[in-house]
Amino acid sequence: MDFENVDLQAVLDDIAESGFSDSQAGDDLTPSEVSGYRDLADKGIDVVILDSTSAEGTGLRNLAQTVKDSTGSDDSGGAQTVVVRAPHNTQVVSDDMSRFQIESNQGMLHGSTAPQDVVDFLADADASEPDFTAVVVAVIVGLLLTVAVSAAFATLSYRR
Known part of the structure; x- marks a missing residue:
């Protein structure tokens, strides 16, 4: 080179x-x-x-x-x-x-x-270490939202 x-x-x-x-x-x-x-x-x-x-x-x-x-x-x-x-x-x-x-x-x-x-x-x-705090928080919030939306759809589906 x-x-x-x-x-x-x-x-x-x-x-x-x-x-x-x-x-x-x-x-x-x-x-x-x-x-x-x-x-x-x-x-x-x-x-x-x-x-x-x-x-x-x-x-x-x-x-x-x-x-x-x-x-x-x-x-x-x-x-x-x-x-x-x-x-x-x-x-x-x-x-x-x-x-x-x-x-x-x-x-x-x-x-x-x-x-x-x-x-x-x-x-x-x-x-120095990468700060994964924001990623971890985003994943947890995403999981909680997924569970909440799934529960809401399950409740609506069950009532029909």
Whole structure:
């Protein structure tokens, strides 16, 4: 797969070596940011930082998936979560989080390169669960209405 303005092999080599790719990041990262990302890699979160690419949502998610697939499965020690951060967008793929958890929280990753944002994202995503309250209430109300209508028709039919 070809990713515009991204040297995929350099990214994959970085990830294989340290779980963090900043070879495409330019000079914008501070030493403490690099250290923070290396700490995340030690926890099974691979991060790719890009300084420029025309790839957006799906393209960046495809890059994240390609990186994740290249690391192997969890059984072989590969990353379970990959974060690709570009100046205009961030995309995440993960074996540990649902799409709901990712998409509900990944907005907090846009516009920054701070590793702490990834830590905060992971904590918020872990705590996110879909709210099924409205669905459960609607199902219960629907069942009650069905029973009430059925009882009314049964009563009318019996009287005839």
